[in-house]
Amino acid sequence: MTDTLSKTQFDNFFALFEQPVQFEINQDSLDQHLRLLQKLYHPDNVAKNQADTAQAKQQSEQTSALINQAYQTLSAPDSRAGYLLDMADQAQNIEHSIADLDFLEDAMEMRMDLDDAIEGKNLSALQQLHPQITERLAKQSERFSSAYITQDWQTAIDATQKLKFLVKLNADVTAGLDDVATADQSDDDDLYM
Numbered sequence: 707m708t709d710t711l712s713k714t715q716f717d718n719f720f721a722l723f724e725q726p727v728q729f730e731i732n733q734d735s736l737d738q739h740l741r742l743l744q745k746l747y748h749p750d751n752v753a754k755n756q757a758d759t760a761q762a763k764q765q766s767e768q769t770s771a772l773i774n775q776a777y778q779t780l781s782a783p784d785s786r787a788g789y790l791l792d793m794a795d796q797a798q799n800i801e802h803s804i805a806d807l808d809f810l811e812d813a814m815e816m817r818m819d820l821d822d823a824i825e826g827k828n829l830s831a832l833q834q835l836h837p838q839i840t841e842r843l844a845k846q847s848e849r850f851s852s853a854y855i856t857q858d859w860q861t862a863i864d865a866t867q868k869l870k871f872l873v874k875l876n877a878d879v880t881a882g883l884d885d886v887a888t889a890d891q892s893d894d895d896d897l898y899m
Contacts, residue, residue, distance in 0.1 A: 719776035
């Protein structure tokens with residue numbers, strides 16, 4: 707490690723990005739710290755200040771990988787929730803199946819609707835699904851945050867499990883929207899050939 711950041715900051719992703727240890731995060735501040743840390747620990751910047759440039763470069767690459775991992779962990783609500791539970795030594799049951807049958811039924815219905823909309827390149831259906839998914843994400847994020855603050859670990863674990871599913875669903879609907887929009891644009895381009 708270099709002397710600029712202490713080992714403790716690398717052990718705690720929140721400290722590394724100068725964020726309070728809580729579920730709510732300031733994404734702009736997180737993004738700014740990422741750029742600062744990337745610049746600070748870029749292999750070219752670190753290597754030119756040390757005698758053993760090969761070792762410094764390798765160390766810098768490892769540090770950069772850790773910085774990227776920390777950023778990815780903190781920027782996504784499901785991984786941030788899991789990380790907070792891990793820090794509280796409460797993450798042991800996160801990988802268990804979701805027991806809430808109503809949630810599972812709703813989630814599976816959304817998954818099938820999403821798959822149908824993506825397969826059919828149905829932009830309207832995708833646009834209707836997206837806010838439904840983001841609303842559910844917000845609800846589970848609020849549940850997690852409240853449960854974490856009150857140390858209601860079972861509710862926090864349940865919310866984290868649901869967040870994992872919803873984050874994946876949200877990524878898929880976003881990718882579907884991008885794919886359909888790109889396909890529509892390429893069809894438009896064909897008109898001008």
